[in-house]
Amino acid sequence: MSSDASIVVGLNAVIVAVTKESPRILTMSGNSTDPFFGDPLWSGGSLDLLPYGPLDPEADRTLELTLRGWVRERTGLELGYVEQLYTFGDRNRGPRKHPQEVPRVISVAYLALVREGPPSGTAVARWRDWYTYFPWEDWRDGPPRAIAEGITSAIQDWIESADGDRRRAERRERAGISFGLEGSDWDPDRVLDRYEILYELGLVTEARRDADGEVETVEGSAASELGRPMDMDHRRILATGLGRIRGKLRYRPVVFELLPDTFTLLRLQRVVEALAGVRLHKQNFRRLVERGGLVEGTGELDTRTGGRPAELFRFRREVLRERRAPGLGLPPGR
Amino acid sequence: MSSDASIVVGLNAVIVAVTKESPRILTMSGNSTDPFFGDPLWSGGSLDLLPYGPLDPEADRTLELTLRGWVRERTGLELGYVEQLYTFGDRNRGPRKHPQEVPRVISVAYLALVREGPPSGTAVARWRDWYTYFPWEDWRDGPPRAIAEGITSAIQDWIESADGDRRRAERRERAGISFGLEGSDWDPDRVLDRYEILYELGLVTEARRDADGEVETVEGSAASELGRPMDMDHRRILATGLGRIRGKLRYRPVVFELLPDTFTLLRLQRVVEALAGVRLHKQNFRRLVERGGLVEGTGELDTRTGGRPAELFRFRREVLRERRAPGLGLPPGR
């Protein structure tokens, strides 16, 4: 039963780190012919890819161990927090080049957090700021240009162009919830919803590629594109990961996986803001984090702050036992 | 790459309904030779199973549609809310009967909610109260007997029997968080954590089965067992589903998928309590639900309440746009 050879199972990884105030993910260029990572037989060509590894049925006992193993081997990175993200198994994921020749691909995607460090292993991988792929998700310096120029009006057109009042209302509601229009707040977690709407609107390259057959985006061309595209459905996977980590921040102390052992409170805040794509109130953030028992001061000070020296803090692991949902950041909204 | 025939991909479903105050899941008896559901070639034998269906690579476009399709076909049920739960792919899932002959099985598990109704299709399926499988999870009438008689003391023994202070402290912490001992609250969501500890303790049948080779549990025997066992790792999958739905209740209005169009507030509360396994404060629940805009009254009254007639309410879908996390129930704790 279903041991048909036309099913392929692989693992994908969204590997996140934060450098300074920039959230980064590990990607590989599609041109690489890395024999282990990638090798996208049925992919589009030169576009970016998420790290990919096939599943060896004889290999490690668990999927997670398999993932940790090949990431270590190929990049030298030791993954900290790892969680399963989602399993993608729909047909027609990616360009419809030779639909009939393409096997059914089941990708089990994982989200992983690492402390920053250069990729050092055998793979051709590099860190990129994730807002390169999702420029409309970064609200730290006010509404992103992508939103102001184009997205909002494109959405209005899309709403107006629906057939009938009912469909129009549906679109209005959906867009409103996702993009925080008409009374709704902009919810940082809804990354996937937003990407999918933009896909439907044909505003991301992948949409046209999947529809028209093939659009080889040369580096630098299509300057008007919304964000850097990825191969296959990897940007969708990335959107899923981004949304997941933003949600997780609220109720699990996962940020600390991205930070060194000790850090100032501002550093912590900047990392949270980088992930959330939103600015936070400094004093309240401090209160939340200290009074919530998430951190404890080491007596030491960091003098490289530029102003008054800041105390260095460390994560209090005990908090896991004490509080139910020891997360932080991300205002709950209305 | 990995199109090896020794990988098998299938779908599992945790299908939930609530009858009166009893949360139920759809299970099948392992003895059935249903040609579609089940047919557990490498399973243990007579134990209960979750609905299972192989993945046909040629079939439906998405995994979720495949699932909806075969559930409709075999049980006549139209699934409401469906979400992907987790993908299980570890080796050695289930009895080690013939380890070498067993293919690597990747199971994509889904959580689905339905309004109650008898299974009517071609499959040999039946509803069971899920606390049959997890008797220690039902705190609606105070601490469950399973906790009082046995579990607590077994955990104490387990903690004491660890090698060294460090390991002892680790076990104490882990058990404390999971079972709400020593200052921690009992968190309804941690269903999987608890099941895994009981598994490690050897208190659930599956643990001994997996270790010893084979323990065929005859109906009625092993009265001292903690809960009704299931085949393979299906009880683990079920625990995952139970935990997920409890967590989801907090921030998504999923309960309404289990209720008829109109209902009294007490009915709603009972359903939430059934899922959460915890009693809630009536007046506050009412306030939460009404002032949160989750429901709206229809003028009608239900006179079959036993006391004063209660107003019938309906779910307000608009709430999805208005509030960020329109969930309910489950006290946040400490």
Add this chain to the structure above:
DNA sequence: CTGTATTATACTCATCGTGAGCACAAGAGG
């Protein structure tokens, strides 16, 4: 060595959500 910029940290205040209860309303059944 003085002022200014920059960051760190303490404290206040209004508001709102939530846990816990009291009180009363409106039916059914003896």
Add this chain to the structure above:
DNA sequence: CCTCTTGTGCTCACGATGAGTATAATACAG
């Protein structure tokens, strides 16, 4: 008519949260 049962409105205390003011401690320019 009394009592039981369920439904519904309201209060009160407390803690979490959003927003802002004030002050401390450093670097650096002039």
